[in-house]
Amino acid sequence: MPEHPGQDYGQDYGQSYGGQDYGGQDGSGDENAEVTIDYEYATEESIEVSMDELTASGYQPEPDDSSQYNA
Amino acid sequence: MPDPKVSISGGSFTVQGYAPGWSIGNLGQCRLGDNFQITPTGSMSDPQLKLGLHLIDCVWGRRGSIWLEQSLSAGGTFSLGGTPMGSLQLNNQLLWQPMKDLRFTLTFVLNGQLDQHGATGSVSFGSQFKVTDSKATMLGLGFHF
Numbered sequence: 301m302p303e304h305p306g307q308d309y310g311q312d313y314g315q316s317y318g319g320q321d322y323g324g325q326d327g328s329g330d331e332n333a334e335v336t337i338d339y340e341y342a343t344e345e346s347i348e349v350s351m352d353e354l355t356a357s358g359y360q361p362e363p364d365d366s367s368q369y370n371a
Numbered sequence: 372m373p374d375p376k377v378s379i380s381g382g383s384f385t386v387q388g389y390a391p392g393w394s395i396g397n398l399g400q401c402r403l404g405d406n407f408q409i410t411p412t413g414s415m416s417d418p419q420l421k422l423g424l425h426l427i428d429c430v431w432g433r434r435g436s437i438w439l440e441q442s443l444s445a446g447g448t449f450s451l452g453g454t455p456m457g458s459l460q461l462n463n464q465l466l467w468q469p470m471k472d473l474r475f476t477l478t479f480v481l482n483g484q485l486d487q488h489g490a491t492g493s494v495s496f497g498s499q500f501k502v503t504d505s506k507a508t509m510l511g512l513g514f515h516f
Contacts, residue, residue, distance in 0.1 A: 332505050332506070333452050333505070333506045334453075334503050334505060335450070335451055335505070335514075336449065336450045336472075336501060336503040337459070337465075337509070338447055338448050338499075338500065338501050339442065339445060339446065339448070340445075340497070340500070341441065341442030341445060341498045342496065343438060343441070344495045345496070346493050347426070347490065347492055348489065349426060349489050349490045354422075354425055354426075354485075354490065357432075358425065361485075362377060
């Protein structure tokens, strides 16, 4: 098993694919080769969280001070 | 109307996680702070940090699973044996498949204020995922390479 199977594993089957044929939909090729999928997602939503919900999460309201601060 | 006790403007928090053996869906079922480190970015006061972390708990509990599922409606890219190969359309079968290797970065940017009734505002959520498993496993999820 090559260290980086995606680069030359076609040779495992006695054929040279030049590193280009990596199996295809028929599942041929080295199925132990590792596939990595990368993806991203982003969204923006309004939030409204009640004090009951916050305290249920463990939040303890601040004493009555004004802690306004722009991060 | 009294001034808000705590307000947050652009408070940013990042969760960088490594969860081998987890599925993406598992992330939506957990309390992030119990399993991963949530790192604030920028300067925030202690009250802001405390509020921000609890807001993330509440918002993630309510919306996390939905966001994770929605994230699979988009596309991604894939690599084979470390070699970039191209793009692919994701599908929901990926959601509950435990992955050999699951790495992610979640970002939460919070804007809002807290008064005696609770917190209102907005959250910008972003996520980056890198999931790795064998080609056989990925084929079994319906992906074609």
